[in-house]
Amino acid sequence: MSRIAYIALNTYRETVRDKVLYNLVLFALIMIGSSYILSQISIYQEVKIIKDLGLASIAVFGSVIAVFIGIGLVSKEMDKRTVYSLLPKPVSRTHFILGKYFGLCLTLAVNVTIMTAGFYALLFVHSRIFEPSLLKAIYLIYFELAILTALALLFSTFTSAILSGVLTGFLYVVGHFSTDLKHFDTVVDSSFLPQLTQVIYYLVPNLRNFDVKSRVVSGDAVPFSLLGYSTAYGVLYIAILLVLAAVIFNRRNLK
Amino acid sequence: MPHVEIDGLTKDYAAGSFALKTKRVLDHLTLTIDEGEIFGLIGPNGAGKTTTLKLLMGLIFPTEGSAKILDKPVGDLSVKAEIGFLPEQPYFYDYLTGRELLDYFGQLFGMSREARRQRIEELLRRVDLVEAGDVQLRKYSKGMTQRLGVAQAILNRPRIAFLDEPMSGLDPMGRRDMTTLIRDLHRDGCTVLFCSHILPDVEALCSRVAILNQGKKVKEGKLADILDLSLTIEVVLANVSGPLEQSLAGIAKNLQRLGERMKVELEDQGALQGVLGLVQQNGASLVSVHSVKQTLEDYFVREVARPGAEQS
Numbered sequence: 179m180s181r182i183a184y185i186a187l188n189t190y191r192e193t194v195r196d197k198v199l200y201n202l203v204l205f206a207l208i209m210i211g212s213s214y215i216l217s218q219i220s221i222y223q224e225v226k227i228i229k230d231l232g233l234a235s236i237a238v239f240g241s242v243i244a245v246f247i248g249i250g251l252v253s254k255e256m257d258k259r260t261v262y263s264l265l266p267k268p269v270s271r272t273h274f275i276l277g278k279y280f281g282l283c284l285t286l287a288v289n290v291t292i293m294t295a296g297f298y299a300l301l302f303v304h305s306r307i308f309e310p311s312l313l314k315a316i317y318l319i320y321f322e323l324a325i326l327t328a329l330a331l332l333f334s335t336f337t338s339a340i341l342s343g344v345l346t347g348f349l350y351v352v353g354h355f356s357t358d359l360k361h362f363d364t365v366v367d368s369s370f371l372p373q374l375t376q377v378i379y380y381l382v383p384n385l386r387n388f389d390v391k392s393r394v395v396s397g398d399a400v401p402f403s404l405l406g407y408s409t410a411y412g413v414l415y416i417a418i419l420l421v422l423a424a425v426i427f428n429r430r431n432l433k
Numbered sequence: 434m435p436h437v438e439i440d441g442l443t444k445d446y447a448a449g450s451f452a453l454k455t456k457r458v459l460d461h462l463t464l465t466i467d468e469g470e471i472f473g474l475i476g477p478n479g480a481g482k483t484t485t486l487k488l489l490m491g492l493i494f495p496t497e498g499s500a501k502i503l504d505k506p507v508g509d510l511s512v513k514a515e516i517g518f519l520p521e522q523p524y525f526y527d528y529l530t531g532r533e534l535l536d537y538f539g540q541l542f543g544m545s546r547e548a549r550r551q552r553i554e555e556l557l558r559r560v561d562l563v564e565a566g567d568v569q570l571r572k573y574s575k576g577m578t579q580r581l582g583v584a585q586a587i588l589n590r591p592r593i594a595f596l597d598e599p600m601s602g603l604d605p606m607g608r609r610d611m612t613t614l615i616r617d618l619h620r621d622g623c624t625v626l627f628c629s630h631i632l633p634d635v636e637a638l639c640s641r642v643a644i645l646n647q648g649k650k651v652k653e654g655k656l657a658d659i660l661d662l663s664l665t666i667e668v669v670l671a672n673v674s675g676p677l678e679q680s681l682a683g684i685a686k687n688l689q690r691l692g693e694r695m696k697v698e699l700e701d702q703g704a705l706q707g708v709l710g711l712v713q714q715n716g717a718s719l720v721s722v723h724s725v726k727q728t729l730e731d732y733f734v735r736e737v738a739r740p741g742a743e744q745s
Contacts, residue, residue, distance in 0.1 A: 184540040188526070195528040259524045263585060266490040266518040266595075267541040268510045431493040433446070 181269045182277045189281020193247055194288075202246075203289055206239035207296045214300055225305050229312065229395040232297040237319045237391070240290055241350060244323045247285070248330025249342035251278045252427065261432055272424040279331050279420060286323050290316065314405060315394040321412040322388035326350060328419035329383070335427040352378070353385035383415050434504070436593050436624045437466040437489070441498035444484050444648075459484045460648040461498065466641075471615065471625045473635040473656075475729075476645035477737055482628040483521050485645075486597050489626075490518050502593065514542060517591035521598045521628075523582035527571035531562055531581050534570065535588060542589045556584040559614065575602040583611065587618065594618055596627035600634055612638060632730040642729070646737045660726060666699040668708055669720040677715040684708055694720060 193199055213231030217224035252275070255261040265274065294316050301307055329349055333342035352359075359379040363372035387408045390400045441461045448456040459481040466472045474482045487493045489500055491508035505512045525534050532553055539549035557563045560580035565573065573581065579602045586594055599615070600608045608631070615625055615638055629635050635642060636656065643653040652659060665686070673681070673695045682688055684707050687698040699705050705722070712719055 181541055184537065188529075188537050192526065192528055259520065259522075260526055262487075262490075262492060262520040263518065263523055263525060263538075263582070264541075265492060266513060266516065267538055268513040268543070269541055270510060429494075432487075433493060 181273045182280065185269065185274060185277020186279075186281035186284060189251070189278050190284045190288075193282065193285040196247070199243065199247070199285070199289070202239055202243050203292060206235050206293050209235040209239070210293065210296050210300055214304060217304070225301070225307070226395055228301055228304060230391070232300065233312070233315055233319070233391045233395065236290060236293045236297065236316060237322070239293065240286060240319060240323045241326055243289060244282070244286060244326040245330050245343055245346050245350070247282055248327045249334050249339045249346065251282060251331055252334040253339045253342065256432060265432070271428045275331065275335070275424045275427050276420065279328060279423075282327050282331075283324055286320065286327065290320050290323070309394075311394050311397075311400065314400045315391045317405065318388040318390055318408055321408060322385055325353075325383050325385070325388075325412055325415055325419075328416045328423070332419045332423040332426070335423045335430065349382055350385070353383045354389070356382050356384045357386050384411070387411055434468055435465045436468050436470075436503060437464070437472075437626060438501040438504075439464040439485070439489075439498070440500065442485065442488055442495050442500055443497035444481075444488060444493065445496040458648050459488070462645070462648075462650055463498075464643055464650070464653065466624060466626055468624055469619070469622060470641060471619050471627070471639050473639035473642040474626065474628045474645065475630075475632060475635055475642055475733060476628075476651075479647070480645035481648040482645055483597055484648075486518070486520075486595055486626075486628065489595060514589065515592045517586035517589060517594045519582045519586040519594075519596045519599055522601060523578060525570050525578065525581065525585075528569065530567050530569055531557065531573070531584075532566040534581065535585060538585050538588055544589070552588060556588065560584045561610070576604060576607055579603055580607065583614065587614075587623075590621075591623060593624045593626065596625065598629055599627055600629060600631050608634065632728070632733055636729040644733060644736055651736050656729065659732060660729065665725045666701070666705050666722065667725050668697040668699060668705065668722050670695045670697060670712060671718040671720050673717050674715055677711060677717055680711050680715075681708065684711075 210232045213228045213235070216231065217227040220227045255264070255278075261274075265271065269277075294313075298308065298312075301309070326346060330342055330346045333345045337345070356379050359375040359382075362375040366372065390404070393400055439462055441463055442459060443457065443461050444459040445455040445457050448454045458479070462481070462485060474485060476482050484493070488495055489502065489507055500507050502509075502512045503515060526537075529537065535553045535556065536549055539552065544552065553566075554563075557566045560583055562577060562580055562584070565577055570578065570581070579599075583596070583599060586596065596615070599611050603611060612634060615627070618625055625638075627635075627638075639656055641653070641655050642659065644651040669691070671694050678688070678695070681695075681697055684699070684704050685697045686700050686704075689696040689698075697708060699708060709719070711717075
């Protein structure tokens with residue numbers, strides 16, 4: 179196995195031994211479970227409520243895990259000085275960044291799988307249905323989490339954990355409204371502002387590309403071409419973020 | 434063949450409000466460490482010892498100058514495979530056990546599963562952590578962490594070991610074991626560069642030392658040469674009159690009254706000849722003459738305290 183894989187596996191081990199992660203996953207499962215109670219007070223909308231709340235819980239708690247663990251991936255290593263004994267080993271700083279990233283992605287994959295299993299189990303117990311189309315939404319939620327992780331990792335290479343969290347959270351919000359930024363010229367009477375928002379639109383991740391929750395819940399078709407496009411966009415965006423993170427970390431003095 | 438070549442290594446850090454000023458923490462350090470040496474880097478806090486090691490490990494980057502390890506630039510992955518590093522006050526992943534940490538680092542060195550298993554057990558026995566091997570590191574004491582730190586630094590049987598304060602946090606038994614371990618490393622052909630505040634340990638182990646102060650090299654050389662240079666002659670006299678005392682003050686490095694007697698510290702044989710002449714002329718009595726070989730600690734304190742101590 180490559181050194182990146184070893185660092186990734188150790189990062190995975192680090193996160194799964196963190197009690198905070200279990201609390202978050204447990205809370206997410208409780209939220210998914212509570213959708214069953216809410217569905218009881220929604221006449222004729224029971225299944226929709228379970229699906230809506232279940233997918234939203236996976237997205238929200240996945241994002242919380244991605245951001246809260248992602249921002250500490252590099253900064254914690256430097257604060258605790260564990261990086262002093264790791265980097266003199268035959269690993270490059272780029273190996274370190276990539277290993278940390280893929281390790282957290284592995285953790286997220288396991289957690290999303292657990293939450294998905296809980297979600298499908300609830301749906302099956304409630305209404306004896308199994309809808310594979312929901313997996314399309316969960317697949318894209320996972321890609322959104324992977325982008326958030328890369329953003330958190332990038333920020334943590336040059337700033338504190340708190341500021342990384344704030345910046346990642348800010349981009350998460352902006353990323354979900356980026357389509358509005360593109361059409362800003364229709365709501366303001368200015369020549370400068372729309373140009374600025376156009377630039378921001380192309381810089382921030384367009385997280386709307388990864389949000390098909392309402393479409394799958396309402397039974398609208400989500401073509402595989404959309405999944406393919408969003409995957410390609412996500413992979414490219416993540417690659418750029420990781421290159422930036424590696425470039426910054428390769429120049430950083432680890433005092 | 435030199436194992437470590439440091440050429441004019443300099444490090445400045447941003448300092449002051451808005452980082453507008455710079456503070457020089459290492460100033461044009463030039464050193465060569467040969468194969469098989471145990472080299473000691475000593476100096477007070479803030480002298481630049483840890484900065485030097487961090488530069489050699491590629492953890493920080495030099496403002497000026499360069500360094501080579503095994504004739505390759507610092508940071509080269511093939512070099513990293515041949516070196517070991519113990520950081521000052523090491524801190525490891527506290528969610529891992531001692532065995533897991535060594536296994537993880539062994540993986541990074543590309544060691545096979547069987548090679549890792551054998552080497553880890555051998556090292557845990559060597560640093561007396563066999564029973565604590567399956568305990569999470571968050572439960573380790575400072576001394577245990579230090580011993581594990583040494584184990585991870587020599588996991589790959591390094592050709593060069595860089596040890597930053599290896600005796601720190603160890604009890605007297607631990608220090609003795611560490612001294613033996615460093616000697617064993619040397620016997621096995623490993624070059625050792627270590628920083629320490631505990632000068633008797635440096636004196637006991639090192640073939641050569643460099644003294645750093647305020648980022649500058651104050652002295653470098655073989656321990657025997659440095660300490661021979663600092664030989665002091667101690668003369669004890671009786672019946673020393675006032676005029677004789679005044680004359681002695683002009684020759685002696687230090688005068689000290691011991692009741693009826695006087696202890697006179699001299700720098701060299703020439704000064705001794707002068708004192709003996711004065712004793713004869715003034716009717717004083719010679720009680721004893723002997724040479725005192727200064728310890729590294731004496732030398733270090735004197736050199737570091739000397740105003741404007743500069744590179745020599």
